[in-house]
Amino acid sequence: xxxxxxxxxxxxxxxxxxxxxxxxxxxxxxxxxxxxxxxxxxxxxxxxxxxxxxxxxxxxxxxxxxxxxxxxxxxxxxxxxxxxxxxxxxxxxxxxxxxxxxxxxxxxxxxxxxxxxxxxxxxxxxxxxxxxxxxxxxxxxxxxxxxxxxxxxxxxxxxxxxxxxxxxxxxxxxxxxxxxxxxxxxxxxxxxxxxxxxxxxxxxxxxxxxxxxxxxxxxxxxxxxxxxxxxxxxxxxxxxxxxxxxxxxxxxxxxxxxxxxxxxxxxxxxxxxxxxxxxxxxxxxxxxxx
Amino acid sequence: xxxxxxxxxxxxxxxxxxxxxxxxxxxxxxxxxxxxxxxxxxxxxxxxxxxxxxxxxxxxxxxxxxxxxxxxxxxxxxxxxxxxxxxxxxxxxxxxxxxxxxxxxxxxxxxxxxxxxxxxxxxxxxxxxxxxxxxxxxxxxxxxxxxxxxxxxxxxxxxxxxxxxxxxxxxxxxxxxxxxxxxxxxxxxxxxxxxxxxxxxxxxxxxxxxxxxxxxxxxxxxxxxxxxxxxxxxxxxxxxxxxxxxxxxxxxxxxxxxxxxxxxxxxxxxxxxxxxxxxxxxxxxxxxxxxxxxxxxxxxxxxxxxxxxxxx
Numbered sequence: 001x002x003x004x005x006x007x008x009x010x011x012x013x014x015x016x017x018x019x020x021x022x023x024x025x026x027x028x029x030x031x032x033x034x035x036x037x038x039x040x041x042x043x044x045x046x047x048x049x050x051x052x053x054x055x056x057x058x059x060x061x062x063x064x065x066x067x068x069x070x071x072x073x074x075x076x077x078x079x080x081x082x083x084x085x086x087x088x089x090x091x092x093x094x095x096x097x098x099x100x101x102x103x104x105x106x107x108x109x110x111x112x113x114x115x116x117x118x119x120x121x122x123x124x125x126x127x128x129x130x131x132x133x134x135x136x137x138x139x140x141x142x143x144x145x146x147x148x149x150x151x152x153x154x155x156x157x158x159x160x161x162x163x164x165x166x167x168x169x170x171x172x173x174x175x176x177x178x179x180x181x182x183x184x185x186x187x188x189x190x191x192x193x194x195x196x197x198x199x200x201x202x203x204x205x206x207x208x209x210x211x212x213x214x215x216x217x218x219x220x221x222x223x224x225x226x227x228x229x230x231x232x233x234x235x236x237x238x239x240x241x242x243x244x245x246x247x248x249x250x251x252x253x254x255x256x257x258x259x260x261x262x263x264x265x266x267x268x269x270x271x272x273x274x275x276x277x278x279x280x281x282x283x284x285x286x287x288x289x290x
Numbered sequence: 291x292x293x294x295x296x297x298x299x300x301x302x303x304x305x306x307x308x309x310x311x312x313x314x315x316x317x318x319x320x321x322x323x324x325x326x327x328x329x330x331x332x333x334x335x336x337x338x339x340x341x342x343x344x345x346x347x348x349x350x351x352x353x354x355x356x357x358x359x360x361x362x363x364x365x366x367x368x369x370x371x372x373x374x375x376x377x378x379x380x381x382x383x384x385x386x387x388x389x390x391x392x393x394x395x396x397x398x399x400x401x402x403x404x405x406x407x408x409x410x411x412x413x414x415x416x417x418x419x420x421x422x423x424x425x426x427x428x429x430x431x432x433x434x435x436x437x438x439x440x441x442x443x444x445x446x447x448x449x450x451x452x453x454x455x456x457x458x459x460x461x462x463x464x465x466x467x468x469x470x471x472x473x474x475x476x477x478x479x480x481x482x483x484x485x486x487x488x489x490x491x492x493x494x495x496x497x498x499x500x501x502x503x504x505x506x507x508x509x510x511x512x513x514x515x516x517x518x519x520x521x522x523x524x525x526x527x528x529x530x531x532x533x534x535x536x537x538x539x540x541x542x543x544x545x546x547x548x549x550x551x552x553x554x555x556x557x558x559x560x561x562x563x564x565x566x567x568x569x570x571x572x573x574x575x576x577x578x579x580x581x582x583x584x585x586x587x588x589x590x591x592x593x594x595x596x597x598x599x600x601x602x
Contacts, residue, residue, distance in 0.1 A: 027405045027408075027410060028410065030405060031402070031405055031406070031410065031417055034402060034421070035416075035417060035420045035421065037478070038420050038421050038423060038424065038478070038482070039420055039423065040446075041424075041432070041435050041436065041439060041478075042423065042435075044435065044438075044439060044446055045431075045435045048435075048438065056444050060443070060444045060445065060446070060448075060449045062446070062449075098329075101325070102325050102326040102329065103326065105322045105323070105325065105326060106322060106323050106326040106327070108322055109319050109320075109322035109323045110323075113315065113318060113319045113322065114315050114319065115315050115316045115318065115319020115320060115323075116312070116316050116319075117316075117319075117320070117323075118319065118323075121323055121327060124330075124335060125326075125330065128330075128334055128335070128338070130535050130587060130591050131334075131338060131584065131587070132535075132538070132539050132560075132580070132583055132584060132587050133539065134539065134541075134560050134563055134564075134580045134583060135337070135338055135341050135580045135581070135583070135584045136333070136334060136337035136338060136341065137563075137567070137580070138341060138344060138567050138573050138576055138577050138580065139336070139337035139338075139340035139341050139344065139577075140333060140337050141567075141568075141573075142340075142344075142349075142354065142357050142573070143332075143333075143336075143337070143340075145354050146354075146357060158329070158333060159333035159334070160333075161329050161333075162325070162326045162329035162330045162333070162334075164330070164334070167326065192318045192322075193318075193321075196322070217426050220428070221426075221427070221428040221429065221430075223428075223429065223430055223541075223542050224541055224542075224560070224564070227564075228564075228568055238428075239428050239430040239431070242428075242430050242431060242434060243430045243433075243434075243542070243545065243546050246430075246433075246434045246437070246546055247545070247546060247549060254438055254444060257434050257438075258434075258435065258438070260431075260434070261431040261434050261435055264428050264430070264431045265427050265428060265431045268426055268427060268428070269423065269426075269427070272419070272422075272423070272426050273419060276415070276418075276419050276422070279422075279426070280418060280422065280486050
């Protein structure tokens with residue numbers, strides 16, 4: 001390299017959000033075109049959910065002939081969508097709370113404490129990070145059925161309260177907490193539990209937010225396990241209900257299924273748009289989805 | 291996972307001071323670890339082992355009342371499995387989905403990430419959120435919406451094709467087109483995830499390298515070829531593995547869109563396991579399917595481990 005490599009801040013790093021070269025029109029055209037393809041199906045879903053049933057019998061149209069809330073009405077009258085919404089919320093929230101308590105505790109113990117068995121536990125937890133969900137499905141079903149917990153909230157919640165992903169995320173974060181800070185608190189007479197709750201947890205708040213959001217979203221969308229475990233309609237979660245109706249007796253009811261999809265998708269879109277920075281940063285640093 | 295993480299780990303492991311009372315340290319450590327470890331042991335570690343044991347039994351519906359009383363049949367499930375043409379179909383379909391789907395997902399993700407990183411200063415958040423939206427959305431909802439998009443009578447896609455004078459096919463009912471349709475949907479859904487991870491990787495590449503390449507006369511394409519790609523190698527490898535492991539578990543899309551059809555052309559390994567385990571209640575046999583998938587996934591994860599090590 002020549003003199004040009006002398007530290008010149010303007011050259012050393014592209015301006016945040018800026019390219020090195022002048023913005024190219026064709027890049028914008030490509031990106032906007034792609035964006036239309038990405039957002040299009042969501043708009044199609046929204047428009048479909050307010051189309052009257054008659055619109056699905058004629059030649060296809062983009063816009064509803066007369067917008068209606070009839071499809072949503074049927075979700076509430078003929079099917080028990082408020083109940084499915086409630087089930088999904090309860091399960092996702094309980095799982096999120098569990099992970100927010102148990103994962104930071106183990107993450108802290110793995111990163112900052114000295115105890116026998118640590119390496120074994122760390123190895124076991126990290127080894128299960130990529131285990132396919134299908135592998136635990138049948139044994140957990142048998143386990144739950146022996147305890148009479150199939151088709152119950154505990155049956156749907158318990159297996160997910162302690163997820164390896166959260167431990168991985170928290171452990172990575174805990175390594176970055178300065179030891180001096182912990183030492184100072186210990187010098188002041190705080191025991192490990194107090195150090196954890198009063199010093200570590202407050203520092204970890206942003207990572208906990210990331211973990212909480214990712215866990216919630218992952219569970220809200222979870223399908224295979226609840227499909228097996230929720231056997232009567234009163235225990236259905238939203239994805240199970242939607243998939244069951246979409247493949248069963250309502251499979252031709254386009255409008256109602258679109259409305260059901262909206263109810264499943266919209267809460268997640270709101271959470272995502274509000275918290276998108278935490279989500280994308282959490283994914284970029286760990287490279288893992290919830 | 292990454293090189294900085296390893297360096298961090300080494301630094302941190304040197305840090306905790308030796309205690310004069312190791313049993314007290316053990317007590318404190320295990321108090322923090324116990325709640326997670328107990329749940330983890332019961333619902334994750336034990337089931338992984340149990341699944342292995344189950345795959346050597348003829349566990350079925352009648353055994354639910356007394357799980358330990360099921361009959362051990364040795365390797366019968368595996369023998370049956372490997373001589374079962376439906377299993378080979380499911381395996382073939384799943385590999386088809388992975389081998390075509392993974393490269394497409396990564397190429398589109400990298401394309402969008404590069405475009406965002408190099409040419410765009412305005413509306414970056416809008417693009418990032420827009421492209422990422424499908425990733426956080428329920429696959430079930432997406433599959434329902436795409437089923438209607440692809441519908442030959444009322445779907446948007448054939449409506450658009452009709453506008454061009456093309457008579458669109460019945461995508462999901464066609465044995466040749468069903469899997470490509472599902473792949474297209476999976477690429478659409480997951481490219482945003484690849485984009486986010488690649489974007490982070492691209493932003494970590496020092497601009498100096500591009501400056502130096504430019505001085506040496508490299509154009510935009512050469513900059514990408516000789517700076518971006520080599521620097522991004524670990525990220526690309528990691529994304530390949532993560533996406534492959536995810537795609538190997540294909541389930542929701544065929545479940546909602548095709549029920550494995552037409553003619554089993556979209557039946558995946560996980561779907562076959564689900565059918566055997568919960569439609570026919572052959573849970574011992576289904577466990578052997580699950581274990582084959584587990585071994586394939588473990589092999590892919592092992593490859594990543596090996597390659598990342600050789601990178602260091």
